[in-house]
Amino acid sequence: MRPLGSLLVVVLLAATGCAAPTRTVSPPSVDISGKWHGTWSGYGVMGYPRRDEASAEFVQQGARGTGRIVLHGTLAAESVPEIVRIAGAWGTRVEFEVSGDEVVAREEIDGRVFTVDLKVQGDRMVGRVRDAEPQVTLDLSRVRPPAPAQAPTPVAAAPPPAPPAPAPPPPVPPKAPEPVAAAPAEARPAPRDFVAIPEVKPIYFAFDRYDIRPADAEVLRANAEWLKANPGALVLIEGHCDERGTNEYNLALGERRARVARNFLVSQGIAAERIAIVSLGEERPACTERTEACWAKNRRDVFLVKPR
Numbered sequence: 001m002r003p004l005g006s007l008l009v010v011v012l013l014a015a016t017g018c019a020a021p022t023r024t025v026s027p028p029s030v031d032i033s034g035k036w037h038g039t040w041s042g043y044g045v046m047g048y049p050r051r052d053e054a055s056a057e058f059v060q061q062g063a064r065g066t067g068r069i070v071l072h073g074t075l076a077a078e079s080v081p082e083i084v085r086i087a088g089a090w091g092t093r094v095e096f097e098v099s100g101d102e103v104v105a106r107e108e109i110d111g112r113v114f115t116v117d118l119k120v121q122g123d124r125m126v127g128r129v130r131d132a133e134p135q136v137t138l139d140l141s142r143v144r145p146p147a148p149a150q151a152p153t154p155v156a157a158a159p160p161p162a163p164p165a166p167a168p169p170p171p172v173p174p175k176a177p178e179p180v181a182a183a184p185a186e187a188r189p190a191p192r193d194f195v196a197i198p199e200v201k202p203i204y205f206a207f208d209r210y211d212i213r214p215a216d217a218e219v220l221r222a223n224a225e226w227l228k229a230n231p232g233a234l235v236l237i238e239g240h241c242d243e244r245g246t247n248e249y250n251l252a253l254g255e256r257r258a259r260v261a262r263n264f265l266v267s268q269g270i271a272a273e274r275i276a277i278v279s280l281g282e283e284r285p286a287c288t289e290r291t292e293a294c295w296a297k298n299r300r301d302v303f304l305v306k307p308r
Contacts, residue, residue, distance in 0.1 A: 025063075028098035030120040033060045038140035040071045042080060042132070052256075054138055055091075063098050069105065069116065071138075073255055080136055081114045081129065103127070194236040194304035199226050203261065205299040207242070210256040212264060220261060223303060224268035230305075235270075237261050238302040239279045240286075242295035247281055254279030261301045 040054040050073070058067035070091035074080040084092050092114060096105035103125070107114040116138065118127030123142040128135060200223045203216035212220065227233060239254030239261075258277035266272050287294035 024099075025097075026100040028060075028063045029100050030098065030103075031060050032058045032096075032098065032103060032120060032125065033065070034058065035143040036125060036140040037143050038138065040074075040080075040136060040138050042136035043134045050252075054140060056140060058096065060096075060098065064096065065098070066093070066095050066108065067105070068093055073252065073259065080132065084114055194234075194306045196302065196304055200235070200303040200305055202300045202302045204296065205257055205301075207295070207299065208245075208253070210253060210260050212260060217264070220264045221268060224265050224270055227265065227270050227274070232308050233305045234274050234276070234308055235265075236304045236306075237275065237277045238284075238304065239277065240284060240298055240300050240302065241282050242298040243282045243285065243290075244295070245282075250281035251279050254281050257299075257301055261303075 034057070036056040036058070038054050039051055041049070041051045043049055052071070052073035054069070054071050056067060056069045059065050068091040069084075071080060071084055074084060093108045094105040094114075094116070095108045095111075096103055101120045103116075103118040103120060105116045105118065115130040116127055117130055118125050118138070118140075123144075125140045125142075126138065128137045201219050203212065203219050205211075205216075206213070227235060237258040239256070239258030241250040241254050241257075245253070255277070258279060262272070262275045262277050265275060282298070285294075285298045286300065287297045
């Protein structure tokens, strides 16, 4: 009789509702379609706190939708899922569900590798990356489209002026001797790849910092003026570090140095699509001596250009 008694216990447990609770889904009370911009916060190598740009773009239809989430500067942020770090500035494609004012966004192929839980508060959306350890949080704000420009009020056209009196024909100038054609100047060859040029100069940083100092800001303004005068030029910004610190940390620091220079150039009117960035960490030192003067030369951003 013991097997029969065990079977009865199992049947009674099932009948009393011992199954796992299901998530209650409510009709969506928000529409997150559009662009969002803000920051992500987490931790990088060696436990250093990290905070950088984040952006997203969503298309919602009913309670579901698709989109893309971009977390910038995650190369050395080990708490961020690997698929997001690899995607970099291209972003991670997601599918999402909306229940009330809560959003769950999952990587479109395998939601187990990247899931974000978000809550919408008006034009703000906050949340965290599920199962990230240490915690990774997001704080996004809706990007409002610019207001349409008002059409100018038409002004009545002034009556045309009276035609001027005909001018006498100009005297015929004496025929000048034909100039001797000068030899054409040798054209400067266009580089096939990004190269350094003397007109666009590097900038330098303090130890373990990526903020732009006043003297280097003047250099960046001059670089921006050159790029404005040469709209057909593209620029690649290389971020470099000295040899102190781990490879992973220096790669992340070099990326932040390149990114802050790019943001400065954009603020001066240079189109973001003309600028690419790369971090080389400590891999290409300008000086190899183990002195502070040498290390100061290695903590730099180098600007390389090429035609479109």
